Amino acid sequence: QVQLVESGGGVVQAGGSLRLSCAASGRTFSIYTLAWFRQPPGKEREFVATISWTGDSTYNSNSVKGRFTVSRDNAKKTAYLQMNSLLPEDTAVYYCAAARASLAVTPADYSYWGQGTQVTVSS
Numbered sequence: 001q002v003q004l005v006e007s008g009g010g011v012v013q014a015g016g017s018l019r020l021s022c023a024a025s026g027r028t029f030s031i032y033t034l035a036w037f038r039q040p041p042g043k044e045r046e047f048v049a050t051i052s053w054t055g056d057s058t059y060n061s062n063s064v065k066g067r068f069t070v071s072r073d074n075a076k077k078t079a080y081l082q083m084n085s086l087l088p089e090d091t092a093v094y095y096c097a098a099a100r101a102s103l104a105v106t107p108a109d110y111s112y113w114g115q116g117t118q119v120t121v122s123s
Contacts, residue, residue, distance in 0.1 A: 052103060
């Protein structure tokens with residue numbers, strides 16, 4: 001079992017940066033693949049980035065490639081999403097998720113979810 005809590009969201013101007021954190025509880029955090037998804041207003045939840053349990057492998061969606069970086073610190077049971085060069089279309093609720101599957105990109109592959117944190121990018 002893993003419980004996830006996101007933080008770090010807020011309002012930022014286009015071109016700015018934010019770093020989201022995902023704090024986990026549970027003894028088996030280190031063996032889970034972690035991912036970030038987002039849900040823009042009125043749209044379906046979409047994949048953003050994922051990182052393997054070792055942290056050695058990552059995969060980003062094309063829409064954030066080169067701008068967002070996913071990382072994790074298993075000793076701190078925390079995952080991060082560094083978001084740079086933010087665009088208004090990045091506005092969404094951002095969710096952290098955990099799964100046993102390796103580098104999965106669909107929400108259905110993830111068993112554990114946080115409550116989400118709002119990111120708003122103003123133009």
